[in-house]
Amino acid sequence: MKEIKVLGTGCANCKNTIALIEQVAQAKGVGVSIQKVEDIKDIMSHGVMSTPGVVVDGKVVHAGGVPSRDKIEHWLSQ
Amino acid sequence: MNTLSLRWPQRNPKVFLILAILVWWGLYETLIPLSEAVVAALPVERDSHLGGALQFFFYDTPKVLLLLTGIVFVMGMVNSYFTPERTRALLVGRREGVANVMAASLGVVTPFCSCSAVPLFIGFLQAGVPLGVTFSFLIAAPMVNEVALTLLFGLFGGTVALLYLSLGLSIAIVAGWVIGRLKMEAHLEDWVRDMPRVSAQFDQGGMSLGERIDAGFRSVREIVGKVWPYILAGIAIGAGIHGYVPEAFMASIMGKDAWWAVPLAVVIGVPMYTNAAGVIPIVQALLAKGAALGTVLAFMMSVIALSLPEMVILRKVLKIRLIATFAGVVATGILIVGYVFNWVL
Numbered sequence: 001m002k003e004i005k006v007l008g009t010g011c012a013n014c015k016n017t018i019a020l021i022e023q024v025a026q027a028k029g030v031g032v033s034i035q036k037v038e039d040i041k042d043i044m045s046h047g048v049m050s051t052p053g054v055v056v057d058g059k060v061v062h063a064g065g066v067p068s069r070d071k072i073e074h075w076l077s078q
Numbered sequence: 079m080n081t082l083s084l085r086w087p088q089r090n091p092k093v094f095l096i097l098a099i100l101v102w103w104g105l106y107e108t109l110i111p112l113s114e115a116v117v118a119a120l121p122v123e124r125d126s127h128l129g130g131a132l133q134f135f136f137y138d139t140p141k142v143l144l145l146l147t148g149i150v151f152v153m154g155m156v157n158s159y160f161t162p163e164r165t166r167a168l169l170v171g172r173r174e175g176v177a178n179v180m181a182a183s184l185g186v187v188t189p190f191c192s193c194s195a196v197p198l199f200i201g202f203l204q205a206g207v208p209l210g211v212t213f214s215f216l217i218a219a220p221m222v223n224e225v226a227l228t229l230l231f232g233l234f235g236g237t238v239a240l241l242y243l244s245l246g247l248s249i250a251i252v253a254g255w256v257i258g259r260l261k262m263e264a265h266l267e268d269w270v271r272d273m274p275r276v277s278a279q280f281d282q283g284g285m286s287l288g289e290r291i292d293a294g295f296r297s298v299r300e301i302v303g304k305v306w307p308y309i310l311a312g313i314a315i316g317a318g319i320h321g322y323v324p325e326a327f328m329a330s331i332m333g334k335d336a337w338w339a340v341p342l343a344v345v346i347g348v349p350m351y352t353n354a355a356g357v358i359p360i361v362q363a364l365l366a367k368g369a370a371l372g373t374v375l376a377f378m379m380s381v382i383a384l385s386l387p388e389m390v391i392l393r394k395v396l397k398i399r400l401i402a403t404f405a406g407v408v409a410t411g412i413l414i415v416g417y418v419f420n421w422v423l
Contacts, residue, residue, distance in 0.1 A: 009196065009391075040196055040394055041269060049162045049201035050194045064162065064189065065296070 001031045002076065007043045007053035008036075014052040016066050021054075024072045032076070087295075088288035095291070102148050109140045131321025138359070139313050142232045146225065146309070147302055153224040154297030155290045157189040162198055165215070169207045174258050177207075178214040182250035185218030186243075189297075195220075195388065196395055203266070204273050210258020217408055218250035221383040225305060229358040234365075241419075242375065249379070249411035256407050265400035305355035312359035319363035332369035339373045340416035344409055347380030357381050372419025379412045 004021060008014030018034055025032040037043055037055075046055060050064030056075045087094035113136045122129045165184045169177055190198070195216060202212040222243055230239040263271070285293075332339050350357075361374050389401055396404070 011191070013191070040200075043197055044200050044204075044273065047201075049166070049197050050189070050191075051197055064194070065300070068292070068296075 001033060003035070003057050004032050004075075005035045005037050005055040007046055007048055007055065008038065008051040009040065009043070010038050011051065013066050017052045017054065020066060020069065021072055024069060025076060028073065028076055030076045087291050088286075091287035091291050098151075102144070106141075106144055106148075109144060110137075113137050113140050127321040129321075131317040134320045134363075135313055135317040138233065138316075139310065142229060142309060142313070142359075143302070143306065145232045146228050146305075147298055149224050149228045150301045151294040151298050153187075154294035154301075156187055157297065158285055158290045158293040160184065160188045162188055162190075162194075162201065166202055166205050166207060169202070169211060169215075170205050172211075174208055174210060175255065177211040178251045178254045178258070181207075181211045181214040181254065182218040182222075182247045185215045185250065186222050186247075188215075188219065190219040190223075196391055199392070199395060200270055200273065203270065204275060206275065208258055209263055209266075210254045210256070212254075213257045213404065214250045214254025217253055217383060218247060220388075221250065221379060222246040225301065225355055226358065226378075226382060229309075229355060233358060233362040238371070242378075245375070245415050246379065246383075249383075249408065249415065253404075253407045253411050257403060260403060262400050262403060265397040265403075267395050267397060270395045308356035309359065312356040316359035316363035319360070320366060323363075323367050332364060332373045339370065340376050340413055340420065343373050343377035343416065344380040344412055347377045348384045348405075348409070349386050350381045370420045372416040372421070375419055376412050376416030379415065380409065383412070384408055 002025075006014060006018050006021070008017070014036075018036065021032065021034060037046075043051065043053070046053060046060055048060060048063045052062075052066070053060060053064075054062040054067060054075075061075055062071065117129075117133045117136050120129075120132060122132060165188045168184065169181055172180060199212060199216060202215065203209065227239050227243060230242050332343070357378055361378055365371065365374050384405055389405065392401055392404075
């Protein structure tokens, strides 16, 4: 089970990111728990400057823009 | 999706770029005569109201969209060199003044989305970038962007685009510098001031040319995919104005002689929240009907640079007084630009 957090103040790109991660996880049959982090203080505590950011198992792996499908597949297969 | 077509530009990035430039150029050269032929073939009088409107629409839409696709692609590649983290590292420890100029210029090439404004703002301050310098970046980034510049270039020509670029940068530099001099750090929200300092270190994995091409495609999908309806709507309204509003109608309302036109344009512009894509085609049509360039530029800048929703977002990190100062300083800059233009031209 992967713990994934998506950091973002609720813009369209953040929603797209969550949808895409869910889609890829389902396609690969990997169990994920996705948490939306929308509070600005919590977002900043991860040291991310551009949203959406993605945190996988406590580590920031992406910041700024919707991540590519390849990237997501890579995170989930680790 | 077809993976072969996706992988090919990645594997042969240089060949792809050369081919892309040739295809784009070929399209650009054939589109203009083509759209003229389309208008000529339409069963309407060229000199009629409808003819004038259609001509504007069919002539400008393909031109602007093609220019935009090309430039957004190139900027997507350029953006991949300037992540916010790198920009921040470049700004830390510079003398104010120099740093304001750099921040405003970097604001043009660093990818920026208004939903990231707050995290960026805090991230800069946390690393020790001065408040005024941060503002220079934050004013320039949304106001001087590739979409606005492309539309200005496509609809008004190079001179106006260049003027917009240099004036937009000047406003960002001066406004940021003034805010820095006012020593308003106390008017940040308390939790922002108490944030732990972070270092401006960044680890940037190198990117191959193929990945940058990918970034170019992505920004075309994201930006052009988002703004084309605004452009179509803007050009359609502009076309309506071109065809139906009488010549020199705007001269009385937005002309040079009306001293109150510039402030009025700013006041109307601030609460409007649309992007450059929608507003520029309309503005071009107004200009053709006798509105003064300074007034029109002031309107455009206030629509793009100062918006109520943005201030609501900034309220999370700034106290009212600092927001008011920010809006006041930028609005003053825009007013000066408007008057100077009306006076000089």
